[in-house]
Amino acid sequence: MRKPTFRQAMMEHLAPRLERLGYRIDPFLQDRAIQYGFSKQLPGQVTTQIIIQRRQSKERASGYSFTINLNRLRSPDVPDEQRQEYQGFLSARIGHVLYWVFGRQLGQFGGDYWWQLNDPEEFLRVFKQVAYYLKRYIIPWLENPETRNLGYISPAERQEFRNATQKIIEPRLMNLGYEVVTLEKRMQEPPIYVKSVLNGEANTLIVFRQYNNFRPPRSFGVMLQRRRDNNLDPYAGGLFPELYEDLGQLAWYQFLIRQTGQPIQGWFYDSLETLTERLEEVWDLLVRLAIPWLENPTTEPRWSQPTVDPE
Numbered sequence: 001m002r003k004p005t006f007r008q009a010m011m012e013h014l015a016p017r018l019e020r021l022g023y024r025i026d027p028f029l030q031d032r033a034i035q036y037g038f039s040k041q042l043p044g045q046v047t048t049q050i051i052i053q054r055r056q057s058k059e060r061a062s063g064y065s066f067t068i069n070l071n072r073l074r075s076p077d078v079p080d081e082q083r084q085e086y087q088g089f090l091s092a093r094i095g096h097v098l099y100w101v102f103g104r105q106l107g108q109f110g111g112d113y114w115w116q117l118n119d120p121e122e123f124l125r126v127f128k129q130v131a132y133y134l135k136r137y138i139i140p141w142l143e144n145p146e147t148r149n150l151g152y153i154s155p156a157e158r159q160e161f162r163n164a165t166q167k168i169i170e171p172r173l174m175n176l177g178y179e180v181v182t183l184e185k186r187m188q189e190p191p192i193y194v195k196s197v198l199n200g201e202a203n204t205l206i207v208f209r210q211y212n213n214f215r216p217p218r219s220f221g222v223m224l225q226r227r228r229d230n231n232l233d234p235y236a237g238g239l240f241p242e243l244y245e246d247l248g249q250l251a252w253y254q255f256l257i258r259q260t261g262q263p264i265q266g267w268f269y270d271s272l273e274t275l276t277e278r279l280e281e282v283w284d285l286l287v288r289l290a291i292p293w294l295e296n297p298t299t300e301p302r303w304s305q306p307t308v309d310p311e
Contacts, residue, residue, distance in 0.1 A: 006066075009123035010036060010052065017131040021139055023050060040143075047073045048142045050134065055114060065114045068094040068130070072142055090149055094138060100150055102137050151212030158189070158210065160272065161220065165190045165208050168279045169286075173206065176291065181232050194232055197295045202228045202242065204294040206286065211266050217274075219266035222247035222282055226294055243299060247282065247290055255289050 004012070015025060015038070022040045029037020029051055037051040049071040072090035095113030098104040106113040115126050141147050148154070170180065170191070178193040190208040197204050207223040225234055226243035234241075248264025251257040267278035293299050 003120040004123060005120075006054065006117075006123070007033065007036065009120065009127060013124055013127035014131055018050065018134065021135060023048075023139075042143060045074065047071075048139075049073070050138070050142075065116045067112070067114045068134075068138075070094060070097065070138060070142055072147075090142065090147060092150055094133065096150060097141060098133060098137060101141060104133075104137065153210055153212060153218075157218065161208075161210050161218075161275065162190050164272065164275050164279060168276065169193075169208070169283060172283060172287070176287075178206065183233055192232065192234060195295070197226070198297055202226050203230070203232065204291075205232070205234050205241075206290075206294075207234045217268045217270040219268045220278075221266045222286070222290075224250065224290055224294055226299075243294060247285055250290060250293065251285055254293065257285070257289075 011025070018024075018038050023038040024040070026037045026039040026049070029035065029039065029049060034054050035051060037049055039047055039049045041047055049069075051069040051071065052066055053069055054066040070090065070092050074089065093112055095106050095111055098106060098113075099111050115130070117123065117126060170193070173193045174180070176195070178195045181192045181194050183189075183192065189210070193206040195204050196202075203226070205223075205225040205227065207225070209221050209223060211219045211221060223234060224243065224245045224247060225241040227241045245254075248266070251264065267282060269275040269278050
């Protein structure tokens with residue numbers, strides 16, 4: 001008796017389960033025997049897609065492992081006022097959504113995951129598992145109008161962070177001689193704080209950055225630069241900054257501030273109140289450590305051995 005092919009097993013064990021949830025095989029999403037897709041039409045000309053992507057493996061008799069890509073699309077022909085119900089475009093892998101949104105870890109390390117099919121006899125078990133995750137977690141996530149792309153920062157969240165930074169940090173930096181620079185292409189982001197140092201031969205830059213967290217709480221970091229190329233865009237090319245450091249890394253490696261078990265990767269907050277507290281913590285590190293470090297003409301990159309204990 002011939003063993004079933006991947007497509008035959010998929011159509012037998014997965015397709016009926018998806019069809020009961022409104023997803024049907026979509027011939028426009030098929031790419032040879034490498035990719036198969038299921039789609040569903042939602043209100044407002046919104047389409048959700050579940051795409052089976054296979055990866056060839058010549059060493060395996062069954063030939064392939066696979067993962068699942070997820071999309072939510074809106075027709076460009078729909079006027080904006082008619083598509084407000086859904087937050088917008090989604091694109092993700094099943095492993096990322098399960099791990100970052102729902103805390104479910106498929107593989108050893110979480111995140112991207114490929115099902116390995118060592119033998120066609122595994123088709124039934126694997127497709128039943130896939131159907132469970134799709135029904136229990138993924139499809140409700142795809143079809144929820146409030147779902148946003150992984151790492152998305154809303155305009156309101158950006159404005160909240162910008163306002164708090166301008167209220168708490170900006171006046172204090174200006175009192176120390178820093179000026180405010182807003183890049184036209186980054187109008188929604190916090191301003192960049194710049195000061196001319198070393199007799200006008202360099203500029204120091206203090207840059208607040210919101211991180212695109214996959215799930216709450218939100219977080220931010222602070223980038224520090226000293227540049228001699230008169231370029232006030234910290235993200236631009238040109239000469240590499242004379243000094244370039246993350247505030248959390250600087251505190252850990254250069255100044256041996258080690259209250260936590262590892263270098264600070266960002267300051268986390270879940271409300272305006274905790275954001276205010278985190279900004280006060282950052283200001284303490286800036287004024288005590290980072291600004292003197294940036295403006296000292298003898299400062300070298302932290303790749304030299306840490307020598308200073310501020311306590």
